[in-house]
Amino acid sequence: MPALSNPLLQKWFNAFMRLSQRALSPLARHASDVQLPLRGKCRAGQVYLVGAGSGDVELLTLKAARLLMQADAVVYDRLVGDEVLALIPRGTERYYVGKARGHHSVPQAEIGALMVKLAGEGKSVVRLKGGDPAVFARMGEELDALANAQVPAAIVPGITAASAAAACMGIPLTDRGHAQQLRFVTAQLCREDGTPDWSSLARKDETLVFYMGLSKVSAICHGLRQAGLPDEWPIMLVANASQPEQQSLVGSLADMPEQLAANPLPSPCLIVVGSVVQRVATTPAATTTDVLSAQAMYR
Template sequence: MPALSNPLLQKWFNAFMRLSHRALTPLVQHAADIRLPLRGECRAGQVYLVGAGSGDAELLTLKAARLLMQADAVVYDRLVGDDVLALIPSSSERYYVGKARGHHSVPQAEIGGLMVKLAREGKSVVRLKGGDPAVFARMGEELDALAAAQVAATIVPGITAASAAAACMGIPLTDRGHAQQLRFVTAQLCREDGTPDWQALARKDETLVFYMGLSKVNAICHGLRQAGLPDEWPIMLVANASQSEQQSLVGSLADMPEKLAATPLPSPCLIVVGSVVQRVATTPAALAATNFCSAPQTTP
């Protein structure tokens, strides 16, 4: 009897696999016929404030992709990736209004005026912004301009850089073992006194995410250390999050300025400060094993 066990099991296994294949084939064929319910259209005379996400076209929302393919005109920023722009039909009008640090190619008032003009011409307009349109993207000013002209507006959220950077580096933005709070901070120091409240920011139970801060890394590290965070407190810089050219640096408040000087990163760059950064896999072997996003290039 024992001598028959293995062949018998093999026979039953083969029969089971044939039966499973016959049973599942119709389901697989049915799945191929499924279509996502993309309903709606770009309305004439309306402006859609759309988040383009972090640059990876596959991270666009379905609604954002649909609107891009339907709009009569697209007004877009510098941080919108080429793969996302490729979704815009050649028949659509394109208007580049990108801004870079220290150089505004188109004043904000003119951007608002352009959207109003296009909408009043009876065109459906997508105002395409990198990341999420409501996170440090001047959406409030543009909504005010549209409201003043009585132009209807719709907001379509996108994946903000903080979410993309954390995902691609394999860390949670919130982790009950590391932080009870998450704070997004603009590093542009736009307040009248030009200095953030470092004492309020220097907390060990919080994760800080600084946007637009590549040129202010020295000031951020110095300010947080002076306010009480230890020299060894973790900090991470991520440039071009979620894109093929993603780069990152991981270090401490004490050594990050020197690391960045030795290995400069391009803009846009996000800065994450907090003990949760300790979870980042910084060795090449660990990165190869995890591959959280599209092969991020990390320099520990």
């Protein structure tokens, strides 16, 4: 091609060629050619408190995946998905310390002692927790155990169940027209010796998310209604959020206990209370069962 004599035309031509190369380059590359921006290595004698997310391996952070593939030992919980565990290389030491209601659980003190022992042996340790390690996951107790033993620790956040459940159901957790506040509550406070302050929770301008509350649904519905929320106030239950076996129920504070009795859900199950739940009826992310249930409630 003959040289372009006009400097302005030459400048335009060069810019056009650069843009063309950028536009066409993805077509010439394969996914296997893409290099993820991973950096760093697990440090010997350090413990990493890592969030495994909601179970979907594609929702795992890049940093979490890298640490899993580099660590000498992984100490993991019951709610960590099988696909996430599959990222751990052969030869990596694995220690299961899961907790489940009604089953034998490893005492928290023993979990802390195990991490301290492994780090003391000069191993890099990943403490793998479902969801986000800082949300109802006893991270504080484990940080204290490590600090008392002068073991360095680092925290890697994960996608918590509330975010995963809302995304899978196609609704926001906050919304200018529905909820200007968001509150995470552990349903363990629904024990007889730890009743929540229902009056402070019964607000129409916020979204409530109860963790670990499947066996407390009746108490939650009753407490919120007694504190002033209307019987028809929306509530949603989502079990195994983001996983293939995800199940959900949508209803009201008045009818949810009866719905759950007729359609039992497995644990883990998240409870979302608030007017944002109304959006389930219009979102394409909701299942047919969810849409019919929500439409029946609001028509």
